[in-house]
Amino acid sequence: MAEQITITEDEAALYDRQIRLWGLDAQRRLRASRVLLIGLRGLGAEVAKNIVLAGIKSLTLLDHTVVTEEDACSQFLVPRQDVGKNRAESSLHRVQQLNPMVDVQADISNVGDKPDDYFLNFDVVCATCCTLTLLHRIDEICAAHKIKFFAGDVFGFYGYMFADLGFHEYAEDVQKTKAKENIGEGEPATKKAKIEELETHVVKKSATFTRLSNAFEFDWGTTEGAKKLKRTPNTFFIIQVLLQFMEKFSRRPEVKTLLEDRQALEELTPGVLEKIGLKSDYISPEFARSCFAELSPVCAIVGGVLGQEIIKAVSQKDRPHRNFFFFNGIDGSGLVDQIGD
Amino acid sequence: MAASIFGVFDEVTQNKIISSKVLVVGAGGIGCELLKNLVLSGFPDIEIIDLDTIDVSNLNRQFLFRKEHVGKSKAQVAKESALHFNPDAKITAYHDSIMSSDYDLEFFKKFDLVMNALDNRVARNHVNRMCLAADKPLIESGTAGYLGQVSVIKKTVTECYECQPQAAQKTFPGCTIRNTPSEPIHCIVWAKHLFNQLFGEDDPDQDVSPDTADPELAGEAGKAALESEAKADAAGGIKRKSTQAWAMETGYNAEKLFNKFFRDDIKYLLSMEALWKKRKPPVPLDWNNLPQDVPATTHQVAICDQRLWSVQECADVFAKSLSSLKEELIKQGEGGMLVWDKDDDPAMDFVTSAANIRAHIFGIPSKTRFDVKSMAGNIIPAIATTNAIIAGLIVMEGLKVLREEFDKCKAVFLNRQPNSRKKLLVPCQLEKPNPKCYVCAPKPEVTVILNTHKITVKVLEEKIIKGGLGMVAPDVEIDDGKGTILISSEEGETEENTEKFLEQFGINNGVRLKCDDFLQNYNLTIIIYHRDKLEEDKEFQIIGDVSEIQAKYLEDKENEDKQPNGLTEKQATEAATAVEDEDEVMLVEEEEIQQITVSKKRKHDEEPEVVNGDTVKKQRLISDVAEHYDDIIS
Numbered sequence: 008m009a010e011q012i013t014i015t016e017d018e019a020a021l022y023d024r025q026i027r028l029w030g031l032d033a034q035r036r037l038r039a040s041r042v043l044l045i046g047l048r049g050l051g052a053e054v055a056k057n058i059v060l061a062g063i064k065s066l067t068l069l070d071h072t073v074v075t076e077e078d079a080c081s082q083f084l085v086p087r088q089d090v091g092k093n094r095a096e097s098s099l100h101r102v103q104q105l106n107p108m109v110d111v112q113a114d115i116s117n118v119g120d121k122p123d124d125y126f127l128n129f130d131v132v133c134a135t136c137c138t139l140t141l142l143h144r145i146d147e148i149c150a151a152h153k154i155k156f157f158a159g160d161v162f163g164f165y166g167y168m169f170a171d172l173g174f175h176e177y178a179e180d181v182q183k184t185k186a187k188e189n190i191g192e193g194e195p196a197t198k199k200a201k202i203e204e205l206e207t208h209v210v211k212k213s214a215t216f217t218r219l220s221n222a223f224e225f226d227w228g229t230t231e232g233a234k235k236l237k238r239t240p241n242t243f244f245i246i247q248v249l250l251q252f253m254e255k256f257s258r259r260p261e262v263k264t265l266l267e268d269r270q271a272l273e274e275l276t277p278g279v280l281e282k283i284g285l286k287s288d289y290i291s292p293e294f295a296r297s298c299f300a301e302l303s304p305v306c307a308i309v310g311g312v313l314g315q316e317i318i319k320a321v322s323q324k325d326r327p328h329r330n331f332f333f334f335n336g337i338d339g340s341g342l343v344d345q346i347g348d
Numbered sequence: 349m350a351a352s353i354f355g356v357f358d359e360v361t362q363n364k365i366i367s368s369k370v371l372v373v374g375a376g377g378i379g380c381e382l383l384k385n386l387v388l389s390g391f392p393d394i395e396i397i398d399l400d401t402i403d404v405s406n407l408n409r410q411f412l413f414r415k416e417h418v419g420k421s422k423a424q425v426a427k428e429s430a431l432h433f434n435p436d437a438k439i440t441a442y443h444d445s446i447m448s449s450d451y452d453l454e455f456f457k458k459f460d461l462v463m464n465a466l467d468n469r470v471a472r473n474h475v476n477r478m479c480l481a482a483d484k485p486l487i488e489s490g491t492a493g494y495l496g497q498v499s500v501i502k503k504t505v506t507e508c509y510e511c512q513p514q515a516a517q518k519t520f521p522g523c524t525i526r527n528t529p530s531e532p533i534h535c536i537v538w539a540k541h542l543f544n545q546l547f548g549e550d551d552p553d554q555d556v557s558p559d560t561a562d563p564e565l566a567g568e569a570g571k572a573a574l575e576s577e578a579k580a581d582a583a584g585g586i587k588r589k590s591t592q593a594w595a596m597e598t599g600y601n602a603e604k605l606f607n608k609f610f611r612d613d614i615k616y617l618l619s620m621e622a623l624w625k626k627r628k629p630p631v632p633l634d635w636n637n638l639p640q641d642v643p644a645t646t647h648q649v650a651i652c653d654q655r656l657w658s659v660q661e662c663a664d665v666f667a668k669s670l671s672s673l674k675e676e677l678i679k680q681g682e683g684g685m686l687v688w689d690k691d692d693d694p695a696m697d698f699v700t701s702a703a704n705i706r707a708h709i710f711g712i713p714s715k716t717r718f719d720v721k722s723m724a725g726n727i728i729p730a731i732a733t734t735n736a737i738i739a740g741l742i743v744m745e746g747l748k749v750l751r752e753e754f755d756k757c758k759a760v761f762l763n764r765q766p767n768s769r770k771k772l773l774v775p776c777q778l779e780k781p782n783p784k785c786y787v788c789a790p791k792p793e794v795t796v797i798l799n800t801h802k803i804t805v806k807v808l809e810e811k812i813i814k815g816g817l818g819m820v821a822p823d824v825e826i827d828d829g830k831g832t833i834l835i836s837s838e839e840g841e842t843e844e845n846t847e848k849f850l851e852q853f854g855i856n857n858g859v860r861l862k863c864d865d866f867l868q869n870y871n872l873t874i875i876i877y878h879r880d881k882l883e884e885d886k887e888f889q890i891i892g893d894v895s896e897i898q899a900k901y902l903e904d905k906e907n908e909d910k911q912p913n914g915l916t917e918k919q920a921t922e923a924a925t926a927v928e929d930e931d932e933v934m935l936v937e938e939e940e941i942q943q944i945t946v947s948k949k950r951k952h953d954e955e956p957e958v959v960n961g962d963t964v965k966k967q968r969l970i971s972d973v974a975e976h977y978d979d980i981i982s
Contacts, residue, residue, distance in 0.1 A: 019651045023405045027722055028493045028729035031651065053736060060408055060732045080350040081388050083433040105411055163356065238770070265355040300356045303388035307381060307740030312772070315494075315733040326765060332772060336744055339758060341773030343766035 012038050018108065022062055033322035034062065040321035041065045043129040045118050045145075046136030047094040049081025049301035050161045053310025054133060054317070055102050056084075061318050065110035067129070068102065070095040070136075071117040077262060081161075081303040123148050131317055133157040136259070139223060139250045146171055146219045155320045158219065159313045162249045162260065163298035164336030165242055166309035169219060170316055170327060176213045177323045183208060216330055222347030223247065228284025236285075240342045242333035245294045248272060248279045262299050269295045297337055305336050312341075349434055351390025357747075364750040369393040369458060373446050373475055374465035375422040376400065377730050378489055380412040381739030382465055383426055387434040389743060395459075397442040397451070398423040403691065409732035447474050447820055449867050456482035461749055463487045463742055469514065473787075473818040474868065476501065476509035480788050481869035485749045487742050491762075493729045496738040499759035500745050500778060503788065506754070510818075511782035513892055521884075523562040526555060528623055532707055532715045536724050539702035540688055542609065543695065545591040546600070547677055547686040556591070556609070558617045565622055600674040602667035603635045610705055611635075630709045638663055639708075653718040659708050662701040669698035690725030699724050737762055741773070786817075786872060786892045797877045798888040800855050806846040807887070809835050816890050817872065819865040826853060827860035827873070837866065850876070 012035045019026065026034050040063045044055055047070040059066055074082070074089045074097055084098035095113040103111045118134070119141060126132055126148050134145055134157070142158050149156035150173055159168035183206050227236050252272055253259055260268040272295040277287030312332045319325045328343045335341075350356045351365040370391055372382055375398035386394055400422045402413045412429035413422070421443035430439060444450065447470075456462065456478045464486065466472050472488065479486040479501065486501040488509055501508055524530070525538050541554035598604045614632040618624065633639075638660050657665065672694035677686055688695050696717065703724075704714040721727065741760050748756050758775035766772045786794035796812060803812075813822045813835070824835040834853060836842045845853075855861070857878040864871050882889055 014651060016651065019653070020404050022408050024727070024730045025408055027727060028731060031654070056411055057732050057736060060411055062408070076353065079388070079434070080353065080356060083384055083388060086432070087435060104414060106407075107415075240770070262353055262355040296358070300350060300353060302350060302356065303385045304740035304743035307385055307736045308744075308773075311733040311735075311737035311740065314736070315731075318733070328766065328772070334773075339744060339760070339773075339775055340771070342770045343772045344770055 014038065018062065021108075025061065029318075029322060029324050033324040036322045036324075037062050037318065039064055040130045041067075041128065042131045042133065042317065042321075043067045043069060043126065045069045045132070045134040047082070047084070047098045048078065048136055048161075049303065049306035050159055050166065050310050050313070051135045052082050052084045052098065053306045054135070054159070054314050055098070056105055057310060057314025058317055059102055059105045059109050059111065061314075062106065063109060063321070065112070066102065067112045067114055068095040068098055069114045069116070069118055069121075070098075071115055072136075075261075077300045081301040081306045083303075118145075126154060127152055129154060131155045131157065131321055133159070133313070133317060135159050138253050138257070140254065143218075143220050143223075149173075150218060155317075156219075157313060157317060157320075159309060160246070160249075161301040161306050161309055162246075163300060164302060164305055165245055165249070165294065165298055166305050166334045166336075167242065167246050168309055168313040168316065168332045169222070170320070170330050171216045171218060172214070172320055172327060174213065174215050175320065175323075175327060176211065177319070177325060177327065178209050179212050179324075179326055180207045181210045182206065212326065214327065214329055217348035219347075222330070223250075224283075225347050226284045232284060238344075239346065240333045240335070240340065240344055241290055242335045242340070242342075243331065243344070243346065244280065244285070244290050245298070245335075246333070247283070248276050248290075248294075249298060251275055251279045260299055265299060268299075272298070294337075302336060305334060308334050308341065349388065349390035349436065351392075360751060361747055365390050365747075366392060368460045368750055370395070370746075371456070371459045371462045372396040372465060373462065373471070374398055374467065375410075375412075375426040375441075376406070376465060376467060377409050377732075377735040378465035378491060378739050378742075379422075380410045380426055381732075381736045382463060382742055383412065383430045383439075384433060385739055385743045387430050387437045387439070390434075391437070393438045395440040395442070396423050396426060397444055397446050398426075399443065399445040405691075409730055409735055411732065446471055449821070451478070452867060453478070453482050453869055456484055459484055461485055461487070461746055463746065464489060465739075465742075466490075470818065472509055474820065477787060477818070477865075477868040477870050479503075480508055485754075487745055487749065489738050489742055491730065491734045491738050493731070494734055494762075494764045496734050496741075496762040497759065498738055498741045498745055500749060500754070500757040502749075502754050502757075504781060505778075506757070507779040507781055508785060508788040510787040511779070511785040522553075522555070523559050523564070526557065526559040527562050527617060527620070528564075528627060529706065529710050529712060530627075532703070532712055532719075533723055535703040535706040535710070535712060536699065536715070536720055538706060539699040540724055542702055543686075543688050543698055546595050546605075547592070547673055548688065549685055550590060550592065558613055558620065560620070562620070562623065565620055600670050602663075602670050605670065606633075606635045606663065606666065606705075609702075610709060614709055628711050631711075633659070633705065633709060635663070651718065653721070654716050656714055656716055657701070657704060659705065662704045662708075662714075665697050666701040666705065669694045669701065673698060690721050690727070696721060696724075734762065737773075784892060787870070791873070792871070793873045793875060795875045795877050795891040796888055797879055797882060797891065798850075799880055799882070800850040800857075800876065800878045803850050803888065804847055805834060805842075805850065805853075808850065809846075812888055812890070813863060813874075816888070817863075817874075819863065819870065819872075820867050821865060823864045823866070824874075825862050826855060827862050828854065834861065 014031060014034060022034055042058060042063050042065070044051055044066060047055070047068055055066060055068065070093065072094055073091050074085050074094055076090060078085055079087065084101040085094065086097065089097040093115045095115055099111060099113040118137065126145065132145060132149055132154055134142055137158065146156050150171060153173055156171040157168065160166065226232050249260070252275055255275070260272060273292040276290065276292055280289050281287050309332070316327055319327050329345050331344050331346055333342050333344065351362050357365065368391055370386065370393070372379055372386070372394060375383070375396050379396065379398065383394065383396060402417045402420055402422055402425060404415070404418055407413060407415065412426045417425045421441070423441040423443050427439045427441035431437065462475065462479050462484055464472060464475055466475070476486065480503050483503050487498060488501055489498045490496065500506060520534060520537060524534055525541065529535050529538065538556055542556045544551060544554050545556055595605060611632045611634050614630050618629055640660060673686060676694070677684055686695070690696055700717045700720045703720060707714050745757055745760070757778060759778055761774040761776065763772060763774060767774060781788055783789055786792045794817065809822065813819050813824065821837040822835060823837050826832040826834055832853065833842060834845060855876055857876065859876045861874040861876065862871070863874060
């Protein structure tokens with residue numbers, strides 16, 4: 008299907024600087040892709056911006072929640088005066104303005120109420136602000152129907168993204184030094200040295216991804232787990248506590264209930280850690296002081312990585328990060344890790 | 349706004365943000381993203397400056413701009429769009445160059461933090477100096493495709509932007525361009541030079557005619573050609589006057605120009621027989637007898653710029669672009685000239701056609717207009733995601749700077765793939781200032797090697813002091829006890845000096861020149877090092893570190909004592925190894941980033957793919973040693 012799509016001269020002018028990076032074929036595939044974005048808070052806004060600018064075919068913004076004061080920290084797609092209005096609807100106008108060539112829709116229903124076959128309308132599903140239970144369900148549906156699945160969230164200084172691309176085939180540029188025999192033959196030695204150059208070959212590769220549940224239910228108490236643990240980013244466990252909070256209270260930690268939410272997070276931590284085979288004090292409860300609202304620069308970093316992974320997945324160009332990216336704004340680390348297989 | 353909501357930041361950070369005043373230099377790819385992050389984080393007082401206007405090719409990433417904004421001021425539109433995100437922020441926009449004297453020391457002193465979101469080295473050097481002079485912390489950044497970097501510069505604490513020598517722009521030997529091209533890029537550079545010769549400023553460094561001074565023609569082999577040079581001059585009568593004057597006389601006649609550059613000049617090149625002993629000789633083309641058997645791309649290509657042209661098509665485009673460019677030049681009136689611009693269609697058509705015709709002559713593969721544009725325009729591909737990540741990292745470093753935690757500040761690199769320690773973002777320790785830096789050292793000194801009999805005051809001012817050493821309006825006096833003024837920043841004051849050679853002022857080996865740039869609040873002593881002949885026929889050479897020149901001098905001495913090519917096998921091997929270990933330096937100017945150093949050596953160690961800014965290789969190595977597995981991961 009993608010092969011039949013032609014890029015117009017207008018599109019070539021608009022996308023010039025990125026076509027020079029990933030090529031026309033990748034741009035054609037992007038142009039054919041239909042994306043569902045669940046959750047329009049700070050991270051969702053960054054992802055929407057990045058993939059709409061890149062030139063996908065269509066984007067559906069799905070969110071049943073309303074704009075709050077906290078959105079002012081990072082949600083640049085909703086007008087400030089829209090507090091109390093639906094997030095997806097409020098975002099629609101500015102998303103569309105980013106690129107008139109992309110078909111953008113808003114859906115104000117609750118993702119939890121969507122039947123399984125709703126997701127079959129998309130090539131990519133990117134879920135933010137969802138509970139673990141919901142993420143597991145959507146991941147399974149996507150895996151069963153070969154839909155590329157992404158999840159991500161930002162809590163204050165912390166953020167992550169996850170990808171399950173199933174069995175994924177992609178093209179990768181490999182550079183080799185080109186030996187130039189014919190042309191360089193007559194050159195004196197001094198000139199010859201300068202002629203050596205890199206030649207790019209396109210190589211076809213594939214990767215197999217694991218389900219989200221395998222990562223979140225991984226037992227770190229085993230010998231194998233303990234060995235892996237040393238090199239696993241701590242942010243992963245912080246995120247698990249935060250997701251557990253959402254599971255338990257059916258909401259995110261919020262600044263308006265700052266003190267009690269902080270306490271709840273500290274109390275939750277040992278139980279979450281023990282359940283996956285870790286010591287109850289494996290991570291310091293300090294994180295609960297810096298995980299409120301969504302920091303704009305953190306959304307930009309996680310949303311930048313997540314947006315690029317979506318672009319890679321649909322354009323089938325370049326090796327995807329398998330299968331997590333974690334950003335920790337306190338220690339400044341940005342790590343890719345393979346967890347769950 | 350994060351800083352106005354209690355509980356998002358710690359109290360110290362919150363107060364620092366609320367009371368801050370910051371400057372963003374550049375409203376392009378990084379600048380747009382950065383401005384968004386700053387207003388959302390709650391920075392209350394932001395000034396942004398950019399001299400550029402909006403182009404359609406910006407819209408795929410500079411998300412504060414839309415189609416209806418094309419042609420308008422970037423800084424102004426960025427301000428208006430960002431105010432929608434936070435109407436309470438105070439944003440001041442300047443549609444201007446940061447290098448203008450309006451932005452003096454007092455201007456820079458207003459800010460708590462300066463953030464560069466620039467795309468060229470000249471402006472980066474200037475802001476670096478202004479921030480050093482005003483003692484304000486600076487965050488430097490850049491992106492290129494999937495790669496990017498951020499680093500922090502603080503006077504006396506870290507390296508400044510100019511502490512390490514900056515890689516020179518990639519150049520090609522004149523004789524390769526003029527006589528023996530072997531790559532498409534050689535033909536493209538030649539075609540750009542031809543454009544300037546025909547329509548632009550006359551630059552003797554951009555001669556396009558055959559070069560009889562090619563070192564390969566030394567001795568007997570070049571004799572025939574040298575003899576025929578006189579004949580050619582007499583016959584054509586072309587070389588004696590300027591190419592532009594001659595082309596003007598012909599009315600930019602396509603046939604005459606074509607036959608001169610692609611037939612007669614090539615025939616002349618063929619007469620330099622030594623060049624073609626081992627090379628495939630070029631084949632001259634005649635306007636009236638163009639090969640018709642060279643096929644263009646016949647199959648359907650989505651974008652017409654990605655189609656290859658036949659020789660006939662090239663000739664047609666050559667003729668058409670010549671006549672458009674002639675019109676443009678005439679419109680400018682007496683003394684007018686054109687400046688080559690990749691976004692000007694006739695200029696781009698001209699270079700594409702001329703480069704491909706020359707490529708055909710030399711049996712070099714031709715290139716599409718799309719590819720020629722990348723190469724001729726030094727286009728750095730740019731995407732929204734990389735800019736977003738880098739702009740996010742700038743703010744993360746900025747928070748540490750506001751808290752004055754300079755020991756915690758890092759240079760951070762965004763890689764394409766995680767390294768073996770899982771890092772996609774690679775933080776590196778900041779280097780200490782280079783005590784011999786000719787910019788940030790307490791008493792900056794620099795050595796310039798040149799021939800005092802051949803360098804005029806004008807060349808010293810324009811190419812060395814402004815071009816090479818980055819001053820804007822220098823005053824220069826000779827440190828001869830009398831304080832003889834050589835160059836004055838007051839217009840006209842030292843005009844009579846400009847065409848004189850340095851030696852006429854008694855400037856010879858070891859003489860010190862005191863340079864002062866009032867705007868940059870920068871004093872630099874230049875030590876002149878006279879040599880009759882420089883390596884690779886360079887006009888001059890700037891050496892930051894004096895010990896380097898002593899080493900160089902000794903080396904030269906040794907070489908002089910040797911037979912040419914008299915290296916022992918061991919020495920030759922060592923030399924070859926040294927080249928291998930040397931960073932392969934590629935410099936890309938213009939859009940988005942000023943310079944990328946891809947380290948060959950790096951490929952062998954843990955960072956599989958890295959873009960480095962100028963200074964970074966050492967920093968990264970240090971951080972690799974300093975950091976231990978466990979303290980990065982946990």
